[in-house]
Amino acid sequence: MQQNSKITTLFLDIGGVLLSNGWDRAARREAAATFSLDLPELEERHHLTFDTYEEGKLTLDEYLKRTVFYEPRPFSEDEFKSFMYSRTTPIPEMIELVCKIKEKYGVKIAIVNNEGRELNEYRIRQFGINKFVDFFISSCFVHFRKPDADIWKIALDIALVKPEEVLYVDDRAMFVSVAEGLGINGLQHVTYAATKENLAKYGFVVE
Known part of the structure; x- marks a missing residue:
């Protein structure tokens, strides 16, 4: 197993990196249209x-009582929650890239989100994030x-690593x-190609 000389641990966000942003502005806009909700009121709440x-x-359930079900609705909480869950989609190439890096270099993987x-919990289990994250x-x-x-x-305490190792x-x-600002190495994910190239600069080279 190859080892990177400096970075021992990857801290990763989920939304926008491994999966789509789940309950974001676009999803709430869709929900307002689908369930005939007042969008400005939904956004404010x-x-x-x-x-x-x-x-x-x-x-x-408490969040939804404050934002949607503070008055009677012609749809159920379960229907609305199913819609919320359905907004998540995977970013397969990023999941594959992280899995290959873990397998090849033996780094620890932590989610910070x-x-x-x-x-x-739905997003993690539904798309198998728990299968490769430590x-x-x-x-x-x-x-x-x-x-x-x-x-x-x-995260640093739980992973038992120094900032420069992350x-x-x-x-x-x-x-x-x-x-x-805490001494952690940072990488902004914009595209798969750019992130793969930048990871290679840290020694994580995968096909």
Whole structure:
């Protein structure tokens, strides 16, 4: 097994890197159209409460009672949740790339992401992320969410690694910047080709 001389651990975001962004602005717009909801009202209620859900302080049912089911609806909570789950799609080439790197170089893989518990667990299990990831430092589990630097500090403690041993991959430039401020190597994911090329610069070369 080949080993990279410096980077021992990859910290990865999920949404926008391994999977689509699940319950994002586009998905909420689709939901408003599909279920005949007032989009501005949905957006306002979402932004007032979603951070609390992502920090693991609300259940999905509680989040939905605040954002959608605060008044009677002609559809059920289960119907709406099924729609939410269905918005997630995989990014197969990125999943394959990470799996190849883990197999070839033996690096540890940790997820550092913002997500509410039910959506997080569905996305992880449905698309097999748990089959190749060693640690999940998700906001709903640790009760900190990016860009709070504490979530990366917790990830470093759990993985038992020094910042310079870690490469963090996220599609959001600000989150990459915060991680870099802690001494973690940062890589903004924009395209598969660019990320593959940049990973090769760190010694992770795969076909």
